[in-house]
Amino acid sequence: MSSINLGSGKSAPRVTVVTTMKDEGAYILDWVAHYKMLGATDIVVFTNDVSDPTDHILRRLNCMEEVHHRFSRVMKRGPHKSALMWAEHEPVVRDADWLFVVDVDEFLDIKVGDGTFQDLIEANPEADAISFPWRIFGNAGVEEITGESVPKIFTRAQSAKGAPGEHRFFKTLFRNDMTRFNRMGVHRPFLAKDHAPIHWCLPDGTRILEGDTGGGLHAVEHYGYEAAQLNHYALRSLDAFLNKQKRGRANHHRGTIEMSYWQRFDQNAEEDTSLAEKFFAAEAYRRRLLAQDEILKQHHEAALEWAQRMARKVRRDPICKTFLEQLDDLNVASDNTGSKVA
Secondary structure (H helix, E strand, C coil): CCCCCCCCCCCCEEEEEEEEECCCCHHHHHHHHHHHCCCEEEEEEEEEECCCHHHHHHHHHHHHCCCEEEEECCCCCCCHHHHHHHHHHCCHCCCCCCECCCCCCCCCCCCCCCHHHHHHHHHHCCCCCCEEEEEEECCCCCCCCCCCCCHHHHHHHHCCCCCCEEEEEEEEEEEEECCEECCCCCCEECHHHHHHHHHECCCCCCCCCHCCCCCCCCECCCCCCCCEEECCCCHHHHHHHHHHHHCCCCCCCCCCCCCCCCCHCCCEECCCHHHHHHHHHHHHHHHHHHHHHHHHHHHHHHHHHHHHHHHHHHCCCCCHHHHHHHHHHHHHHHHHHCCCCC
């Protein structure tokens, strides 16, 4: 099943999306369908040490030519950075016009034209790199894993307008141009030695200053959300967060996620339904995938059941019980002060 060219009559650029996953089976199809509808030509997914049906789902999608699934050998640099190193050898990475490294809990919301990579690139014809600042979407009081699309469930987000001096991390779509960039990074590409001039901007065309392109990972105060934003669903439901805490984070092989992480990403200040209102196209794509392959459907359903079962198990863990008690205390305190919107 090939992606549909929803942009202008011009030839669409070859955009390759690269990611890494572990125990994300319940969320894969919506994410893949979304980036296909944005016009991603290829999606390369690396996995390692998977416990749920993630690998089974990706193998079926690989057979259906929807993704390129690879098993990653994790080096000392960690799962995510190791995957990017191996990805450099993939033909669809080498042959791409543009590259985008993004995680399964990050959904790009393009607001120009028909909402595709092509339209965004055409709106920024001089750009060599376009960085999308995160907009963090909070938990909003959702506890259970239901299988409904994440962008449809979670519509409470941090304020679109940052406080004075506030910085927000970004991810970057960039030209596959070795005269400017020599390799992929988690948030942005690494610059080539003695690189050619780089036109680096936010999605609304605002230039990122040359002095900030060497090592910058975030934008300050202005984010270009009018043209596009990267919705970051770091928590999802409470049960999804508990599973994530048990698993560990992608860039931290032996890491844990604690209350400080929850508080950082439980941002619910404003309602934002921009992506939710147009996610019907991705949902239709997912339905076609499930209708096309019965084995894929079985693995998807098994992944959802696995996530729900694992959350019930994790909730019985003493450490988890302590966390839930602390969270209850935090919610009571927030209710008393009126500082949290849920």
